Amino acid sequence: MSASILTIIYLIASVTFILGLKMLSHPETARKGNLIAAGGMGLAIFGTIFLYESADGRRLGNLAWMFGALVAGGIIGTVISRRVKMTAMPEMVSLFNGMGGACAMLISLIEFNRIEGQIHLGHYIAIVLGLIIGSISFAGSIVAYLKLSGKQKDISFKGQHIFNMILFAVIIAGAVLTYNADPADAPLYFYATFGLAILYGVFFLLPIGGADMPVVISLLNSLTGVAAACGGFLYDNKAMLTGGILVGAAGTLLTVLMCKAMNRSLLNVVIGSFGGNAGASGAVSDSGGHYKEVSLSDAAMVMSYANKVVIVPGYGLAVAQAQHTCHELEKILTEKGVEVTYAIHPVAGRMPGHMNVLLAEADVAYEKLEEMEDANSGFKNTDVVLILGANDVVNPAAKNDPASPIFGMPILEVELAKTVIVNKRSMKPGYAGIENELFFQPKTSMLFGDAKKVLQDLCAEVKAT
Amino acid sequence: MSASILTIIYLIASVTFILGLKMLSHPETARKGNLIAAGGMGLAIFGTIFLYESADGRRLGNLAWMFGALVAGGIIGTVISRRVKMTAMPEMVSLFNGMGGACAMLISLIEFNRIEGQIHLGHYIAIVLGLIIGSISFAGSIVAYLKLSGKQKDISFKGQHIFNMILFAVIIAGAVLTYNADPADAPLYFYATFGLAILYGVFFLLPIGGADMPVVISLLNSLTGVAAACGGFLYDNKAMLTGGILVGAAGTLLTVLMCKAMNRSLLNVVIGSFGGNAGASGAVSDSGGHYKEVSLSDAAMVMSYANKVVIVPGYGLAVAQAQHTCHELEKILTEKGVEVTYAIHPVAGRMPGHMNVLLAEADVAYEKLEEMEDANSGFKNTDVVLILGANDVVNPAAKNDPASPIFGMPILEVELAKTVIVNKRSMKPGYAGIENELFFQPKTSMLFGDAKKVLQDLCAEVKAT
Amino acid sequence: MDPILNFFYEHQQIIYMVILMIFLGIEVIGRVPSVLHTPLMSGANAIHGVVIIGALIVMGEAASDNYIALILGFLAVVLGTLNVVGGFVVTDRMLEMFKKKRH
Amino acid sequence: MDPILNFFYEHQQIIYMVILMIFLGIEVIGRVPSVLHTPLMSGANAIHGVVIIGALIVMGEAASDNYIALILGFLAVVLGTLNVVGGFVVTDRMLEMFKKKRH
Ligand SMILES: NC(=O)c1ccc[n+]([C@@H]2O[C@H](COP(=O)([O-])OP(=O)(O)OC[C@H]3O[C@@H](n4cnc5c(N)ncnc54)[C@H](OP(=O)(O)O)[C@@H]3O)[C@@H](O)[C@H]2O)c1
Numbered sequence A, B: 001m002s003a004s005i006l007t008i009i010y011l012i013a014s015v016t017f018i019l020g021l022k023m024l025s026h027p028e029t030a031r032k033g034n035l036i037a038a039g040g041m042g043l044a045i046f047g048t049i050f051l052y053e054s055a056d057g058r059r060l061g062n063l064a065w066m067f068g069a070l071v072a073g074g075i076i077g078t079v080i081s082r083r084v085k086m087t088a089m090p091e092m093v094s095l096f097n098g099m100g101g102a103c104a105m106l107i108s109l110i111e112f113n114r115i116e117g118q119i120h121l122g123h124y125i126a127i128v129l130g131l132i133i134g135s136i137s138f139a140g141s142i143v144a145y146l147k148l149s150g151k152q153k154d155i156s157f158k159g160q161h162i163f164n165m166i167l168f169a170v171i172i173a174g175a176v177l178t179y180n181a182d183p184a185d186a187p188l189y190f191y192a193t194f195g196l197a198i199l200y201g202v203f204f205l206l207p208i209g210g211a212d213m214p215v216v217i218s219l220l221n222s223l224t225g226v227a228a229a230c231g232g233f234l235y236d237n238k239a240m241l242t243g244g245i246l247v248g249a250a251g252t253l254l255t256v257l258m259c260k261a262m263n264r265s266l267l268n269v270v271i272g273s274f275g276g277n278a279g280a281s282g283a284v285s286d287s288g289g290h291y292k293e294v295s296l297s298d299a300a301m302v303m304s305y306a307n308k309v310v311i312v313p314g315y316g317l318a319v320a321q322a323q324h325t326c327h328e329l330e331k332i333l334t335e336k337g338v339e340v341t342y343a344i345h346p347v348a349g350r351m352p353g354h355m356n357v358l359l360a361e362a363d364v365a366y367e368k369l370e371e372m373e374d375a376n377s378g379f380k381n382t383d384v385v386l387i388l389g390a391n392d393v394v395n396p397a398a399k400n401d402p403a404s405p406i407f408g409m410p411i412l413e414v415e416l417a418k419t420v421i422v423n424k425r426s427m428k429p430g431y432a433g434i435e436n437e438l439f440f441q442p443k444t445s446m447l448f449g450d451a452k453k454v455l456q457d458l459c460a461e462v463k464a465t
Numbered sequence C, D: 001m002d003p004i005l006n007f008f009y010e011h012q013q014i015i016y017m018v019i020l021m022i023f024l025g026i027e028v029i030g031r032v033p034s035v036l037h038t039p040l041m042s043g044a045n046a047i048h049g050v051v052i053i054g055a056l057i058v059m060g061e062a063a064s065d066n067y068i069a070l071i072l073g074f075l076a077v078v079l080g081t082l083n084v085v086g087g088f089v090v091t092d093r094m095l096e097m098f099k100k101k102r103h
């Protein structure tokens, strides 16, 4: 009886997951979708607590512990995620993803201890897969989190990838050994496998550059999905199975789509080809070429008398938290009759849609944001392009220099505009860690300083003129 | 062993069905998709013949009969469908759909006779549903076929819909009775249900006007899908189940999409509101208003000296089989430096995409076909619109006259063009069976005659000028 | 109530499959341009010809002296084949037309 | 070979569900605009928090004196909840931003 009600509850949950994900991928319905999925999740959770019956027909016990855990997790989760700054979102996602991985991992650990005598192969696979994938995604996510929040630099050493592959092979071997070993030493192998999986997760992430993090997080995300699905197989639980696989599949596709947007192949994201150099940014910079600077007042002047100004926000704007000031400047210029729009590069910043989230946070009107294609067609009749802490996304090398690591990535062709004003703090390169010839072009002039500070001054100056 | 191979085969088949349908809905991949699905189907069929094992582990017998049937069906099917004229496609689809329905129906009949003693409710439902749905879709499709090929007029009588509903209720009752009746008279009820289902199929289709046929065929199509799914449930056969449901779902959506395109609600398609009058076309026509005619030579003249001519093909072009001549005219005009395009209304003709199929058959270049939206925006700087056997799709009443049965249906706004030349054989109305005020507008002039004949003469005339 | 619940419980796998297929069916053709409505309908029509499998099974399981079953089965297989073969061929012919357009 | 075949045979339902879900997962987010990549990732992230159900089950089935299991289970549930709650809240916050844009 209650068992069949539970099946229906799980069925509903699965449906809400599918619907939720579907709605999440359309701007109008996204938010509703998220809530729907959340609702289904809640249903599934409480359904399980009150209706689940184990094989021998017993209900779940230890309810006190359970609710304790739920409340604790619930409160912590809400607080953290309400507090976190918009710009720290990727870290957050990564962190929570890690939690899910850890959860799957722990389940496998416990289940392994509950095994008595010979175990059905299918179940063992589910357990050990859950353990391995869970651990990898847990360790990986934590490293990703540390990196994104700047607590951990990229580390890469010669033959790292061969090392990783070997490590992975050993893990598989461990899993097989555990199954065939006699009960006495099975645990030994099992925990070894566990440890190695954690290790692999760490090494897997170490070399990957911050620029590639979102992609990798999305990858780990789909991994966790698969881990959850293992649980679903283990408990023959449809909600877990469908939810897990759904995320596994969608996540994988999403990862690929992200790579496309950044013009990277998944493979060399994982091998961390250029992301790797990221840490080494400083090194490359300050080399040759002549660039001219522009004074605040001149910059203000040029913009106030322009017909069309396009603002190109980048990572720098985000770190400087200058979005509000930027919106300020936009309003002032608009009052002066200048047409101001924003050119949004899909991978500007550190996460996809980073700029949209950022500017939306500052109440910038949706209509003012132009996607890359439209922006590029608009530049030729633009008087001034104001680049705020963007670099790679406006680097002509992506078009002109086949040798460049970012060659082929679609960019904002700002050099089509009459004048280009670039705000950044120095001549240091961006995440790709490469020189940007744009800065040395005659029509470009640099406006050094922290984005926020500069924008405040610009506002003042423009008001003045 | 062979059983498990068969499961895999069925799995592959299901996947090809999904992929096939997916690819079928994108112009580039459509044809490949069709072949893939066909491949999967073949696999499933031969897999079944050679690997299927009944519950008691016996292989299938009567192979001679089987192959006989397969060959017979195969040959007939290929020949008919190779022969049929492009414009008779809807009939064909309807006919083949009927075959599928009949197949499901026969299966249920046989299975019913194989029942010994008390039957599991689930199975009975599968059988009787298969019978009812199969029969309805069989009978319905045949009627649809007869109507589309002009062998059967629309028939509607007062309270037909109430009658149908009652009939349907009786059918359900019959199904229930059969289950509860004692084995002796069960067959009686069963065959009664069967007969009534056939009857229902006929009555369901009788009132529906030819204009609505494609929609209804699509509806019957998804019904047959469900019938197939019943078989899948009956034999616990995944290929049938997935394939059937897939078509059932996709078919239903497609039906709705078609209605949208024709701006009809599914409900009043089924209630056959205006489709009904269609038969009565002649009646309404020839009433009041003044229209002027244009001579062939004048028409030719106007077009040869126009800068932009837009051809609006309609059902009349199809029945006249004038697509090739039409293409001819287009080429001649183009040589004369006239810009010629075709304005394609989504529901012009008698099946969606009818005009595209037709013109493509005549090798008209894809680029020359304009979808309704683009066409409408182009008309204002069009010199001559040449309407070939189209009527409802250019009837301004759809925009202006809330009383009109087609009010609200998006139309080609040809009256925006400088001059409109309408070719049809008389002042008779089109499928909606209503007057078309366009014909009486000052800028419109009629060019009576069979589309093919008229076009041939036009070609000659234009060449001459 | 109870029997229904049990039905759900016993056939949950099937029910899941049905629901997932429904979603897929809708998702998969969601963005079909109206030009392709007819070929798509025809293609789908061919696919539900899979019902022929059922026909093959009943006919193959029929006792070889049970002529009613054999004849009905024979008919069923013929009709099913018509649905399948006719369906796919017609669809292919229609799409051939569209093919032409692509250059 | 044989064991694999049998595996297919025994678990065909599950395998079907997995494959269908894969299709659905791909179909469903197929047309997501790059703007929504992050919220979508975050939403998906919340959904795989469904793994918490497993945690609840192990913890609920643990003997009430088996402290290792209880503690690990407790941890698992906490972490799972974090994944679920955190995930959905973060996603909602991100989308709130987009919401604003709609006027
Ligand atoms: N959006 C995504 O999804 C995503 C994901 C992964 C990777 N990425 C990668 O990240 C990069 C994004 O390109 P981007 O042009 O936005 O950023 P970028 O190429 O990393 O350049 C950012 C620039 O901002 C400047 N900057 C830093 N702090 C600043 C501050 N406080 N005020 C003013 N300027 C400051 C830096 O120069 P100074 O140090 O001289 O100030 C730096 O050159 C691309 O390579 C993209 O592939 C993006």
Ligand SMILES: NC(=O)c1ccc[n+]([C@@H]2O[C@H](COP(=O)([O-])OP(=O)(O)OC[C@H]3O[C@@H](n4cnc5c(N)ncnc54)[C@H](OP(=O)(O)O)[C@@H]3O)[C@@H](O)[C@H]2O)c1
Binding pocket: B210, B211, B212, B213, B214, B215, B262, B313, B314, B315, B316, B317, B319, B320, B346, B347, B348, B349, B350, B351, B352, B353, B354, B388, B389, B390, B391, B392, B393, B394, B423, B424, B425, B426, B427, B428, B429, B430, B431, B432, B449, B450, B451, B452
């Ligand atoms: N495409 C679809 O999917 C679909 C499906 C269902 C219903 N419909 C309906 O069908 C209608 C299609 O509109 P339509 O404008 O294409 O066709 P229509 O409104 O039916 O008009 C066709 C016209 O062609 C003329 N005609 C017939 N034979 C001719 C010939 N041999 N030479 C020249 N003219 C000839 C007829 O007038 P004469 O008799 O005076 O010649 C008739 O007025 C719409 O009402 C639509 O809703 C379409």
